Amino acid sequence: MPQTWDPAEEHNVAGDELLSVVATTDTGTGATILSVAGEADMLTAPVLRQRLDEHFGADRTPIIVDLSQLEFLGSNAIAVLFDVHERASAEGRAFAVVAATRVVRRPLQVTGLDTTLSVHDDLDQALKAVHASAAQRPHHEP
Secondary structure, three states: OOEEOOOHHHEOOOOOEOEEEEEEEOOOOOOEEEEEEEEEOOOOHHHHHHHHHOOOOOOOOOEEEEEEEEEEEOHHHHHHHHHHHHHHHHHOOOEEEEOOOHHHHHHHHHHOHHHHOOEEOOHHHHHHHHHHHHHHOOOOOO
16 A cells, blocks of 8 residues: 655645655565655755655665656755765665656756666656666675
8 A cells, every 4th residue: 555645745825735755666676666746846855855765774675756746846856866866876776766747857957967867758667777777786785
């Protein structure tokens, strides 16, 4: 069953949801998929960071951040993605981002992170990439 984040569900004054993060596990690869919807900006970036941090365990499970449902990607959230990428690399963990829309892809291109991060057009491509990456990485002891 998917796990849903609810830090008072990060509502704005009008009551609209600003950020939703749902975690699932892909049975084929064992990857944790974090599906992010709403707005990832300076207000919600700490929530995104916390949710990502919760999925860093000793088992080195691959992590995919699916931003297909994101309506806005701000610089603070981009910094979170870069930091998580660095942490995953240091731990020998496969990490990928799904950037299916211009709203997400364009800020990654402007910052050059589209070439630094493992960025994919859809979840299937990301799953294939983390599976291939995990198969090539040596296993690290915690």
